[in-house]
Amino acid sequence: MIALKGEYSVLIQRKSQREIQKMQEAGKLVAAIHKELRKIIQPGTTTMEIDAFVEKYMLDHGAIPSQKGYQGYQFATCASINDEICHGFPRKEPLQAGDVVTIDFVANLNGGLADSAWTYFVGDISDEVKKTL
Secondary structure: OEEEOOOOOEEEOOOOHHHHHHHHHHHHHHHHHHHHHHHHOOOOOEHHHHHHHHHHHHHHOOEEEOOOOHHHOOOOOEEEEOOOOOOOOOOOOEOOOOOEEEEEEEEEEOOEEEEEEEEEEOOOOOHHHHHHO
């Protein structure tokens, strides 16, 4: 364990090779889920459907959605649409062409954790929106 001194005290715990390997395996699963999301995120899809897909994919591959149940959180993902700040809740309203949605989730695969948020374009987006990203 390393303790850094200064304005803030931080403890850094070194990971073993086994812990790093578990994190890498979880990271591969998270990346695979995000790649699949590219195929299903389209106009008419809801972020609740995305949430259900992510949870099922994780469970089918031996992982647990770590966010679900954390401090009472009910979902496997966070979903933020357009100008919403990070960590929005999934909802039933369908995505529209031109929306920009960020899907964030944490997978626990055999004790290895991986967390990732990717941003997706829903259908075609305007040049004005492209410039802001």
